[in-house]
Amino acid sequence: MADDLQSIITHDEDGGLTADFVRAVSSALSAEDQKTARSLTKELHAADLADLIEQLRRSERVDLIDKLGRTFDVESLPELEEDVRDELMEALPNNVIASAVRKLDTDDAVYLIEDLEESDREEILKKVPRSERDALKRALDYPEDTAGRLMQTEFVAIPGFWTVDKTVKFLRENNDLPKNFYEIYIVDEAFHTTGWVPVSHILRSAGNTTMKEMEIPHTTIFHVGDEESDVAYKFEQYNLTSAAVIDNDNRLVGTLTIDDMVDVIQDEAEEDILRLGGVGDEDITSTILTTTRSRFGWLLINLVTAIFASWVISLFDATIEQMVALAVLMPIVASMGGNAGTQTMTVAVRAIATRDLSGANSGRVIGRETAVGVINGMAFATLLGLFSWWWFGSGQLGIVIAVAMIVNMLVAALAGILIPIGLDHYEIDPATSSGVFVTTVTDVVGFFVFLGLAAWWLI
16 A cells, blocks of 8 residues: 555646545545545645645545644645635634644634634634734734734844844744744834844844844835735835834834735735636635625626617617628627727736826826727728628628727727726726626627618618
């Protein structure tokens, strides 16, 4: 059996877990083979263990944690998608969760318990040492999606008059310091931070050098109430690796690190992609009911807009009856406009999310998209006009569809940029709402212009 385990490839060439490995773990769980389950997973990184848990069946997830027992790496729990995390937190005994919370940094521990029932959360917190319990309660008091929820309350802060020798002695002898840290904050008597010192500078400096002499002023300090999207933007904009967090009294209360910000940036990007597709806050592990509910609303709105577009077509039913070629060609005009609008909208929504599109450059960007719409419209008008002339033997029909194509491509470009800008101006998420409006505009304009021109000129 040992040889069989050694022959199983854990990761594929892209770094993901192989299907054979996941099946092997699943088989070990089904056979109640604790030894094999532990052997297969003992070398997994915490993030890979989280991926494994997500790929297992719902009934196997708790079983795996139970089989691993004390060897289970609790660092994998904060890596789980929210749906899987909530499922496990509901299924695991409170004493197991409390054991995990005691081993995690504050920000990770908060992620685990923030959505639990109040009674369960209180029971878990009672099993945590008082100092950690107080830190967790303070973090949970801050609103969701703020720096206060994201920050770690484990950090190193010392007065500026300490020397390098005294600081090193403090770092060596104090067992309550964070497991990993890369900077030391300088604070005054009121615990206001005035700057920071990298650990590497301490190692390279003479023993009698004071920390104040090496202090680097803060370029960016965050408040506990700052929105996580704003925090992530500044981390990305200013290439930060960590930053201090202060409370309403300007006292140092926590620190933010780049690993937390990478997760936020990735979540923001995934959220934009999902919302552009008319999908809510779901992921691949979501249940059928959750997935159905998150998609139903926008599909219903899309149905209403599609009925509106069909109503526009019904206004020209007599025209279509007299010239069947119109029914054949009109989806092309609407489809081309819809795709062109979606291209512009995608770029615009992403630029708004990354704050690259603002009032300062919006006029220039609108002008560029207008020019692109006209150029593409003329190019495809020529192609489609000639194609329609060849197919149906009517030069006039070719001209009508060419003009309709130019108009709709121009409207699509303007809708794709103006609708997201307008929604953002009124503080409506453009990623969520833009798609339906842009599609409606291009469909309605495409049908109306094409059929209207045909009714006026051809019939």
